[in-house]
Amino acid sequence: MRIDFDWAARIDTMTDxxxxxxxxxxxxxxxxxxxxxxxxxxxxxxxxLTARAEARGMSLNELVNALLKKDIELIEAGE
Numbered sequence: 001m002r003i004d005f006d007w008a009a010r011i012d013t014m015t016d017x018x019x020x021x022x023x024x025x026x027x028x029x030x031x032x033x034x035x036x037x038x039x040x041x042x043x044x045x046x047x048x049l050t051a052r053a054e055a056r057g058m059s060l061n062e063l064v065n066a067l068l069k070k071d072i073e074l075i076e077a078g079e
């Protein structure tokens with residue numbers, strides 16, 4: 001679902017100054033939160049891996065994780 005947002009209308013409703021004196025610093029900070037960084041694949045790599053994942057009946061995420069885990073094993077075995 002795509003939600004169109006009218007930035008021009010939003011900017012027009014903003015005030016010149018905001019009072020942050022009553023705000024609580026770090027209110028939404030979660031020390032145990034795990035961040036999952038996005039991974040951007042080259043189009044040809046994405047196409048290849050998507051086809052391989054479909055052929056094996058698994059998700060792209062599962063295939064990429066399996067391949068990376070195998071690479072980690074090979075790296076650790078060589079150390």
